[in-house]
Amino acid sequence: MTREGLRGLSRVAATWVALIALSSALLVPGDTAAQAKPKVAFVYTGPVGDAGWTFQHDVARKHLEQALGADTTFVESMPETADAVRVMEQLIQKGYKILFMTSFGYQKLSLEVAKKHPDVHIVGTGPGIGLAPNVKTMYGRIWEPRYLTGLIAGKMTKSNIVGFVAAHPTPGVLPGVNAFALGVWAANPQAKVKVVWTRTWYDPPKEKAAAKALIDAGADVIGQHQDSPAPVQAAAEAGKYAIGNNSNMAPFGPKAFLTGPVYDWRPLDEANVKAILAGQFKSEDYYGGLSDGLLSLAPLHEAIPDSVKKLVEQARQDIISGKLQIFKGPIKDQEGNLRVPAGEVMSLKDITSTRFLVQGIDGPSPTAK
DSSP: OOHHHHHHHHHHHHHHHHHHHHHHSSSSSTTTHOOOOOOEEEEOSSOOOTSHHHHHHHHHHHHHHHHOOOOEEEOOOOOOSHHHHHHHHHHHHHOEEEEEOOGGGGGHHHHHHHOTTTTTTTEEEESSSOTTTTEEEEETTTTHHHHHHHEEEEEEEESEEEEEEEEESTTHHHHHHHHHHHHHHHEEEEETEEEEEEEOSSSHHHHHHHHHHHHHTSEEEEEESSSSHHHHHHHHHHHHHOOOSOOGGGGTTTEEEEEEEEEEHHHHHHHHHHHHHHOOOOOEEEEOOOOTTHHHHHETTTTTHHHHHHHHHHHHHHHHHSSSOTTTTEEEETTTTTOOOOTOOOOOOTTTTTTOOOOEEOOOOOOOO
């Protein structure tokens, strides 16, 4: 195993130890909360499948069953519409008082339900848009690993054209796209970054078509913010490289898959459920990242040179320490407007409310229909 891999294992182990210690403190022997069997429901925008965003959340759901003996259920492929409210109400009627709503578009709907059911706790995902005493959100600083994958893409491209298949132009996606592009240019100032919007979280045929369009436009490395491995498969079929999203997608293109951001929701979900049972639920917008193990990179492809691996590892360390600020000005948007003055750094609030693409990205602006 590489030194990078050992460091990654150490970080994840440290995160688990800390969370287990917290959980133990929350649930003391003899406490009635500790004896409760929690009923926990998960709502997904896509099918569970075997890779991606929804898959990683379902891994955490299964972990709750094993670690806590939780009674869990899930609803998949649920649109981010009023139908989700109906589903939440049905779950509550069945006794599920802890709901994990795993997509940004559920947040407003969750607040409606939370107001009606103060005894129900709802944990949302994505940049937070509002809280209630029984609502919290959690999301990853996805721009951190995206920047690292941009460095890799910039170094691995031969055509100097890098493509990115993006879902919806939301504050949960845009910072990652921007960070990816900034990483590409930090590694290769001559490279071009092209973006295609699919306007869907999960639609494998559409995702694959978008990747193929980018490849036809000259891209030889394809990144993505999508829930399926279809872009990885498209790159593999074309003999190009790919960077996945949310989980290790190497099985879908072993020769193509360079790496990709990976979420591990298990420690957070377990800690959240235990806090609820102990009466210590905290309403907040929580952002994890490389430092706490919520996000990491999938194993790096053997084709990546050692020099690039060292570059990425140094950048990872610098991001964690704060030495490397990804969104440090000057930064302009596609229209040439100055968004971050020279020497200034975007705040977390500004990053998580991003509604623009950085200057130099070739693709429709977030407001284009």
